[in-house]
Each structure stands twice: as C-alpha cells, then as structure tokens.
Amino acid sequence: MSENALTNESTSVLGGLSAAAADHTLPATREPTATPDGLTGVVSDWSEDKQAFRVPWGKAMMWIFLLSDTFIFTCFLTSYMNVRISTTVPWPNPSEVFALQIGGRSIPLILIAIMTMVLITSSGTMAMAVNFGYRRHRAYTTSLMLLTAGFGATFVGMQAFEWTKLITEGVRPWGNPWGAPQFGSVFFMVTGFHGLHVSAGVVYLTVVALRVWRGFYDRKGSYETVEIAGLYWHFVDLVWVFIFAFFYLW
C-alpha cells in the first residue's frame, strides 16, 4: 500500500516536472504580452497591478514616511541617551530650567506642560476634522483643521519663547551655566527638529483645509487626503509624547 503510494507520488512528481519542461519550451502561450526591457521595463514592473496594502496609496506612503521619520527621531533620542549616560558632569535639572515665575512663585516645567496640552488639544480637533471630512461636513472640517493649525502655530510660538528664554540665560549648543554642555546641543537639535515638523504641519494642514473649503475633495470624490494629513499631525503629537517623557521629565 505504502509502496504503491510512493510510486504514485514519484510518477506524479515526474509528470509535473515533464509538464513544467513542456511549459518551458512554450513560453509564448503562457505570456501573450511581451515584457519590455530597459527603462520601459522598470516602469511597467513598478506599475504592475499588485497591491499589498488595501488602503489608498497615499495613506500607505504616508505611513512609510512616518516610519522613516520614526527612525530619525529615535536616532536623535538615542544619541541624547548616549551623551547623557557618558557625561561626567551633572545633567541640568529640566524641572528647574523650564520653570516659570507665575505670581511671584516658581512653577516647575509649567511651560512644557502647557505646550503638551496645546498639542494634545490639536490632535483631538484633528481627529474630529477627519471624522467630519468623511461625513462630508465641509464647514466643520475646514474650521476644525484651521483650529488644529492654529494650535500648532501657538505651540511653535511657545517654543520660540522657550528658545529665547534659554538663549538669553546663556544656553548654547556647546555649553550652559548649569552643567553638562551636551544639554544645549540636544535641546536645540531635538526640539528644533520637532518644531520644524510642527511648522511644516501647520502649512500642510492650512493648504488641505483651504482645499476642503473650496470643495476640491467633493469633486475628487474622496476625503482620504484629510485623513492622511491627520496621520502626519498625530505623528507630530506622538513624537512630542516621547520627547516630553525622555527629555523633559527624565
């Protein structure tokens, strides 16, 4: 019985092989359309009808961009961890560095706490904008997106205030009055790069919001661009969560 099965199997394998060999001699019957070579071939290969992610391509691309951005910000935060571990002088206490005098009383880290709340508020309004976009509420979507951009601009303004305060207190990329000189370089690099992302996001959201207002996406028949812009904005908030935890609170 088992011998029989074995022979059956081997013959079928052989049969398969011979069939494959037969196929190989007749490629023209299998592929009626010729595959172009050279640059035309590159274009036809890359534009072939294959789909891995069942989302709009713009959304997949935004996710991949955000993935690459994750690597950049992680490199920054990892280098920060490295210099903070390896320095032999004490690290300046962020709780005191970022304290503000309010009503004659020094409140620790208060500016950063307010900036965090502003960014979270903007994330919430953005999520609402995406929701109303899919419901085709043009007025709500536009105003919520402009509100989000406004909160973003407020955040950047507070960051400019923070930079000005620290620079006048003598913080430089190569030194500061309170301790490890690396504090300044990490601070300007990390918060600067994040602030640049927020500023770019403000422009991006404003452009998309104005297009929503003009009915561009109604004519296009899809509001996915609003969601894609939202992905970028939430990512900016996400990065701040990590900066807040590791740079300001640690």
Next chain:
Amino acid sequence: MNRAVETVPAPGHEHAEGQQHPITIYLWIWALLFIFSTFSYLIDYFHLQGYLRWSLIILFMLLKAGFIVAIFMHMAWERLALKFAILIPPLVLLILIGLMAIEGDYTFLTRLAAFLR
C-alpha cells in the same frame, strides 16, 4: 471592532469612505490623553524620584503613544499586513538603543578612568 471596516465597500471603490467611527470614541481618547498628560506632569510636580518616577513616566508615555496610534491614527482598524509593516520595523531600534546604552556606559567609565588618574 472590525465591523467598522467590513461595512466599507471594496477597497479602491469610488465611494468607499474608510475609517468612520463614532465621535464618542475620539472624545474618550481625547479625555484620556489629557488625564495621562496631567499625571505625567504631576510626577514632576511632586518630585517623585528613582524607579517609581521612571516606571510611571514610561507607563504614561506608552499609554499615550498606544492610544494615539491605535485610535487617532486608526491603526486598530487597519489590516494586519499594514500593522506588521509599520509596527515591527521600529522594534529593531531597541537593538540600537541597547548598544548605545552599553557604549555610553563604556565611555563614561573610560572618562572616569582618564580624568581621575
């Protein structure tokens, strides 16, 4: 949870409107993010120190990051292929972080040895 995706017509369809969820979900997550941020700030305000401080910071950070990615960025409702493609690659960064922590310790000890001699 997946029902929201299934009600959407075939992908690529002209009138397919993806990711529609009740507004109450967003409002709840929004409120939670405020609460977690307030707690994070209070860690510093009340001068918690040592392992308690660090573990609480990490806990609130991961909760906030998780809710932002899962709900606000809709990752919870995406298909597994996209989840894997986006969420697994960052895990290799843990190797970089581990290596750089070791490197930082080594540099610190070398500096101590050089400066104290």
